[in-house]
Amino acid sequence: MKNIIEFLKKNIVPIMFIIICSICVPISGFSVTYMINEVMTRLTRNAFLILSLLIPIMAGMGLNFGMTLGAMAGEIAIVLVSDWQIWGIPAIVLACIFSIPISILLGLFCGKMLNMAKSREMVTSYIISFFMNGIYMLLMLYAMGPIIPIKHTSIKLPRGYGIRNTVSMLNNRQCIDNALAFSVGGVKIPVLTLLIIAAMCLFIIWFRKTKLGQDMRAVGQDMEVARSAGIDVEKTRIIAMVISTVMAGFGMVLYVQNLSSFSTYSSHSNVGMFAIAALLVGGASVDKASIGNVFLGVILFHTLFIVAPTVGTKITGDSMVGEYFRVFISYAVITIALIMYEIKKRQQKSNAGKLLAEAQNKEEQ
């Protein structure tokens, strides 16, 4: 009995989501094939991005709100590749390669900053994402054109410099998703994308077992202990950030090839928020996340995302309500997860204090 309560307590967020989904899906009236198809599309679109959050959590740096930096790097690479009129899979590969140096630079910056703000990593990475958004806008709106040559009018703003609000990658539309794809009973299975995501999962599992991965876990457990064990804490944390940022850059390229266009000035922030919310919905917490959390989270979160507008309209008669509701859900999930993490942390602290007091009492007796 106690175990069941403990289990419920630990998994309250996913359970709540399963309940909400099981109420909302029938109300929406969507067919099963449609739902599975949509969930599959969104799974392949987002899973890679969410996987990029795992390594900083392992290194004890919390939810990496700075993953938007990687997304920005991916977007910059895509804009350049689209302007060079490279199409198909080579374009995707080139965009990935091109995003790496930008991601590394941004990751280094983010890691250095977070080392200066230990124990306030999350709020700092959150502000970094906003700050970098400003720099990114400066680059995209004013430097693209006069400083970095952009030729194509389909990308450039009519005024002669700056990037349009939406950049289309129609020529590369789902070129990875469609390679090796087949469909089962009307559900399209994008094999190559799934293989890439699987490779990523394998990489993370392998990485955990390497020396560096072990170091990161040690740093995540206790920075001081890790330092006295001879681990370069600062460097390890920076590496965690760099890996996460590079991965987020790849994730963004995959995301855009699936969607075939992105809104230049808002995609990255949305992607960051939804990735974090999805991970938390999957049952992850600020200090612990597994690959299982990623997939459960993507499926649950995006099921709700697909049905929310329709359900909102059906219940209230106003189409905007569903829209607001899903934004509310994303924020609320993040809020609840953060609160639960802090409460848990405090309980552990007071428990440790109690144990210490008891031990002292015993000694005195």
Place this chain on the structure above:
Amino acid sequence: MKERIKNIIAEFGISRLIIVGFILFMFALAPVSGNKISTLLSNVANRFAWNGLLVLSMVPMIHSGCGLNFGLPLEIEAGLLGVTIAIEMGFTGNEAFLAALTIATPFAILFGTLYGFLLNKIKGGEMMIATYVGFSAVSLMCIGWVMLPFKNPVIVWGYTGKGLRTMISIENYYYEVLSGFLRFKLFGVTIPTGAILFFALIAFGIWAFLHTKTGTAMTAVGSNPTFAKAAGINIDRIRMLSVILSTWIAAIGIINYQQGFGYVQLYTAPYSMAMPAVAAILLGGASVNKASISNVIIGTILYQAIVTTTPNVINSLINLDISDVIRIIVSNGVILFALTRKIEEPKK
């Protein structure tokens, strides 16, 4: 002599010195770019009067150790409820202003109590959670603005008859009720006396409060919780009080902002209100756990000077409208700077 100058600079902060220098440089460029310095200064004075109270609302929470108040959007919602209900009840003209303040107060106390209760549960993680509590509140209220049974045609969408408008003009209500009061011109600079007096009144109130017994207790809780506990102060109660106070000032602050700005902005507008206020107080020399009224005044003036003059001057010099980008970079850059400084950790 050299030492003294060094001390003065250290006390004022290099970063602020750079910013002041930058602003002065912009003002020097103003005549070249065809902007009148008096117009720019009027802008700063006006915007100071709009934003002062929102920035002031940070002070009690910083004092009690709750950190920078990123939850400002939640507190603003209390003020917005006050305004919309006052208009719905049929108050017009300047009465609507008083009514809005009055109606906002119980909401502020309610929201503040809940918010304070939550923040007491999660000591140490306030800033991140406050951000998301604010966002959740705004998105929840977005649904609220659509669903709540408001009827007054002035604030409800015309064609459907339900759901509030995103922007409500207060032209016929309390537009410039304070800013217009005793307004005068000094060397071509317009001074919104009423609004500044209103700010001064509340700022003085807070200053006086911080010097009462409860106020000192609040500072003690923020700077040294262990000592405060030993001195028999009920920490949770003091923190709760500071949050309620913050919420009330923010609720009043947004109504004051509207009377200068001329519009009530509902739905997603409050999302972006926390960052400028946080940035302003940090720019004024406050840190994550220390803030004073003078930080508020200096910070608001500096921040508003940057975000109003820089775009104006640059825009007319090289014909580039980069006001938004500059605002984003400056406000978040300042917050980032403050977060990465070493703060004096309270002794445990």
